[in-house]
Amino acid sequence: MGIFQKLFGSKEKRLKAEKYKIGMEKTRRGSLSSLKDVLKQSKKIDEALYDKLEEIFIMADIGVDTVVGFVSELRKEVKKQEISSPIALENIIVDKMFELYLKGEIVNTNIRYNEGGLTVLLFVGVNGTGKTTSIGKLAHKLRKEGKSVMMAAGDTFRAGAINQLKIWGERVGCEVVAKSEGADPSAVIFDAIKHAKEAKVDVLLCDTAGRLQNKVNLMKELDKIKRTIEREIGSSHYETYLVVDATTGQNGLSQAKIFQEVTKLSGIVLTKLDGTAKGGIVLAIRNELGIPISFVGLGEKIDDIDYFDIEDYIYGLFADFFE
Amino acid sequence: MAFENLTGRLQMALRRITGKAKLTEVDIEEMMREVRLSLLEADVNFKVVKDFTSEVKELAMGEKILKGLDPGQQVVKIVNDELVKLMGNEAVLVDFRQNGPTVIMMVGLQGAGKTTTAGKLGAYLRKNHQLKPMLIAADIYRPAAIDQLMTVGQKLDIPVFQMGIDVNPRQIVEKGLKHAKEQGYDLIIIDTAGRLHINETLMDELVDIKKISKADEILLTVDAMTGQDAVNVATAFHEALDVTGCILTKLDGDTRGGAALSIRKVTGVPIKFAGTGEKLTEIEVFHPERMASRILGMGDVLSLIEKATEEIDEDEAMSMMEKMMSGKFNFNDLLKQMKMIKRMGAFSGILKMLPGMGALANSGKVDDKQIVYIQAIIQSMTEEERKNPELLERSSSRRNRIARGSGRSTTEVNRLISMLEKQQAMMKKAANFSPEAMEKMAGGAMPSMQNPTAVSKGKGKGKGGFRLK
Ligand SMILES: Nc1nc2c(ncn2[C@@H]2O[C@H](COP(=O)(O)OP(=O)(O)OP(=O)(O)O)[C@@H](O)[C@H]2O)c(=O)[nH]1
Ligand SMILES: [Mg+2]
Numbered sequence: 001m002g003i004f005q006k007l008f009g010s011k012e013k014r015l016k017a018e019k020y021k022i023g024m025e026k027t028r029r030g031s032l033s034s035l036k037d038v039l040k041q042s043k044k045i046d047e048a049l050y051d052k053l054e055e056i057f058i059m060a061d062i063g064v065d066t067v068v069g070f071v072s073e074l075r076k077e078v079k080k081q082e083i084s085s086p087i088a089l090e091n092i093i094v095d096k097m098f099e100l101y102l103k104g105e106i107v108n109t110n111i112r113y114n115e116g117g118l119t120v121l122l123f124v125g126v127n128g129t130g131k132t133t134s135i136g137k138l139a140h141k142l143r144k145e146g147k148s149v150m151m152a153a154g155d156t157f158r159a160g161a162i163n164q165l166k167i168w169g170e171r172v173g174c175e176v177v178a179k180s181e182g183a184d185p186s187a188v189i190f191d192a193i194k195h196a197k198e199a200k201v202d203v204l205l206c207d208t209a210g211r212l213q214n215k216v217n218l219m220k221e222l223d224k225i226k227r228t229i230e231r232e233i234g235s236s237h238y239e240t241y242l243v244v245d246a247t248t249g250q251n252g253l254s255q256a257k258i259f260q261e262v263t264k265l266s267g268i269v270l271t272k273l274d275g276t277a278k279g280g281i282v283l284a285i286r287n288e289l290g291i292p293i294s295f296v297g298l299g300e301k302i303d304d305i306d307y308f309d310i311e312d313y314i315y316g317l318f319a320d321f322f323e
Numbered sequence: 324m325a326f327e328n329l330t331g332r333l334q335m336a337l338r339r340i341t342g343k344a345k346l347t348e349v350d351i352e353e354m355m356r357e358v359r360l361s362l363l364e365a366d367v368n369f370k371v372v373k374d375f376t377s378e379v380k381e382l383a384m385g386e387k388i389l390k391g392l393d394p395g396q397q398v399v400k401i402v403n404d405e406l407v408k409l410m411g412n413e414a415v416l417v418d419f420r421q422n423g424p425t426v427i428m429m430v431g432l433q434g435a436g437k438t439t440t441a442g443k444l445g446a447y448l449r450k451n452h453q454l455k456p457m458l459i460a461a462d463i464y465r466p467a468a469i470d471q472l473m474t475v476g477q478k479l480d481i482p483v484f485q486m487g488i489d490v491n492p493r494q495i496v497e498k499g500l501k502h503a504k505e506q507g508y509d510l511i512i513i514d515t516a517g518r519l520h521i522n523e524t525l526m527d528e529l530v531d532i533k534k535i536s537k538a539d540e541i542l543l544t545v546d547a548m549t550g551q552d553a554v555n556v557a558t559a560f561h562e563a564l565d566v567t568g569c570i571l572t573k574l575d576g577d578t579r580g581g582a583a584l585s586i587r588k589v590t591g592v593p594i595k596f597a598g599t600g601e602k603l604t605e606i607e608v609f610h611p612e613r614m615a616s617r618i619l620g621m622g623d624v625l626s627l628i629e630k631a632t633e634e635i636d637e638d639e640a641m642s643m644m645e646k647m648m649s650g651k652f653n654f655n656d657l658l659k660q661m662k663m664i665k666r667m668g669a670f671s672g673i674l675k676m677l678p679g680m681g682a683l684a685n686s687g688k689v690d691d692k693q694i695v696y697i698q699a700i701i702q703s704m705t706e707e708e709r710k711n712p713e714l715l716e717r718s719s720s721r722r723n724r725i726a727r728g729s730g731r732s733t734t735e736v737n738r739l740i741s742m743l744e745k746q747q748a749m750m751k752k753a754a755n756f757s758p759e760a761m762e763k764m765a766g767g768a769m770p771s772m773q774n775p776t777a778v779s780k781g782k783g784k785g786k787g788g789f790r791l792k
Binding site for chain 1: 360363364365366368369432433434435436438464465466467468469470471472473474475478519520521546548549550551552553555556573575576577578579581582601
């Protein structure tokens with residue numbers, strides 16, 4: 001029995017994964033060809049089939065290089081296992097997809113809590129990906145898990161950003177530490193850390209202004225924020241998340257690479273999976289840079305965030321296998 | 324790696340092709356594979372890439388192409404030209420209403436940049452078209468969205484009409500329009516909330532706002548970093564709203580922006596503006612040509628081709644060519660040719676593209692400094708000597724004088740004289756032989772000699788003596 005049946009054989013598992021599938025289903029309806037159709041309609045495993053597979057993976061934004069590597073892995077496996085029926089490929093595809101993500105490691109994306117002390121979560125990313133919203137949703141989630149939370153309004157640049165976070169603070173029911181527009185973001189976060197420690201809060205979630213990774217000055221500003229946090233907290237209870245919009249194409253790789261250089265990344269928050277984009281670029285990011293995915297954003301409501309689960313994600317990518 | 328400079332792949336393919344006299348179908352096929360990969364890396368939609376490359380392949384196989392200068396570069400040029408064509412003409416501006424205010428509606432996904440762009444656009448049109456703008460805050464969903472627009476409006480000194488978040492956006496727009504007409508504003512920009520194209524309720528809201536406002540322009544704001552999904556998004560918005568244009572944001576990033584091509588090809592909607600920074604002045608009219616080379620990721624190769632085709636004055640080049648062909652090429656002409664080359668900048672790179680100069684470039688002895696020396700030598704000649712190169716061949720005292728006058732060695736003077744001779748001889752033959760024979764004669768050192776009849780006359784766009792088509 002393939003890993004694939006093992007995983008998705010149980011009804012419970014399928015229901016859990018349903019949420020991802022819902023987010024991704026519309027894509028398939030609109031997309032040109034679904035994986036299952038392709039496998040079913042192919043008479044044999046030939047170049048035309050491999051081309052089709054490439055197309056499907058590229059359409060999911062997995063990226064040229066990762067896809068090319070992935071398909072060549074598939075070829076090898078087909079040869080090794082002496083497979084000739086296209087439909088038998090489904091197991092191999094799912095298997096290999098897991099391998100691509102796991103890379104033979106145990107991927108642990110749990111927040112490294114500072115038991116009895118303060119844990120700081122910093123959210124970074126390009127403009128408009130969903131940093132502020134993700135902070136709001138995650139703060140709510142962590143609170144429900146029994147943590148006390150606080151937010152720091154580190155975006156002092158974008159018009160209305162501070163108020164946006166404050167509104168989320170009200171929704172969550174937590175304090176938001178803020179200065180005025182134009183203030184030094186490091187100073188805001190420094191104050192917030194101090195305040196959070198005094199108030200004995202468990203988790204401080206820090207917002208930052210959206211910045212394009214090729215803006216040297218803005219990346220320097222981020223470096224300063226990072227050093228401030230490290231000085232106050234150390235690096236073992238401090239996580240940095242890169243927030244990536246699922247509609248992002250190949251530029252996601254450049255984002256991950258450059259942000260990683262400035263602020264070591266704990267993981268990715270993949271947002272807007274409730275749309276029709278599959279966010280495949282995160283697989284390329286994991287494959288090429290080793291950065292895992294920590295959370296997924298599934299909508300704009302306060303509960304629309306979840307821990308990333310590779311099984312659910314792959315289920316979402318290939319849900320039509322199980323219908 | 325997708326990061327590595329994207330010219331790499333195509334240039335690999337180019338290298339294999341350069342130097343060949345003719346492009347075979349296999350060559351073009353290979354080139355197209357590289358073009359395809361390059362476009363995919365730029366996030367152009369898979370389907371669009373497929374259609375596009377097969378169209379270009381047809382074109383590249385045409386007879387004209389195979390006769391051209393440098394086959395590899397020609398293919399790049401064809402690809403680029405097609406991209407530009409596809410992307411549409413420059414500066415398709417907003418249609419302004421004569422009586423009553425012009426209404427623009429900003430629509431798009433969450434986080435695309437509508438609010439900032441609404442402000443930028445207002446300021447831009449105020450400045451360039453002397454309009455009196457007003458903004459309407461119709462995003463009641465995202466926390467502090469109205470705040471954001473108000474701040475933007477304040478910074479730009481553009482009034483913002485808002486009714487808080489407890490009023491239906493349809494009503495806000497209706498009231499806002501009425502207010503604007505009363506106050507005499509002639510440009511109204513409606514900032515709507517970001518929404519998913521599959522959210523029917525919210526898409527219906529946009530359809531209603533469109534009806535209520537009788538919007539003249541419905542501008543879809545798209546993040547330049549968007550990947551394959553751009554096609555789904557644009558199609559859905561276009562189907563629901565008959566979008567009139569597109570604005571590409573965040574182009575100041577390092578994305579190649581293939582979404583632009585996808586959207587354009589699939590919906591036919593023109594891209595009208597580009598957002599190029601966070602400052603509220605950073606918006607510009609969209610330039611299809613710049614975008615094309617950005618998507619192709621071959622700016623360097625393209626600018627070389629561009630320079631060769633555009634910076635040489637056509638008539639000048641034509642008469643030069645005629646002279647060369649007639650064998651009456653003298654030092655004055657050589658000097659002119661040098662100056663032409665100098666104008667184009669990077670000497671050695673462009674040299675290869677000039678008829679007759681390939682051998683020179685390949686000798687590896689000519690660099691940019693060399694031009695200065697050659698100039699000095701020619702300038703030390705008398706007018707008579709320049710016109711009649713034979714004078715120098717016969718007299719060593721003349722050669723010595725020139726060497727002294729120019730501060731160069733007699734060897735260099737002699738080399739220049741024999742270079743001119745060689746060119747004359749080559750040109751004479753060129754006038755009588757086929758390009759293939761020429762190629763052979765030059766031992767492949769001359770990339771390809773253009774048949775004089777292939778040099779097209781006429782000014783205007785794409786002028787240049789060395790046309791690639
Ligand atoms: N559909 C959907 N929308 C989301 C999700 N996450 C965020 N958004 C929306 O995306 C838009 C931008 O989100 P923000 O949280 O303001 O993004 P940001 O990264 O903080 O933006 P800047 O601070 O401007 O760089 C808002 O309209 C959010 O409601 C998600 O998971 N799904
Ligand atoms: Mg924000």
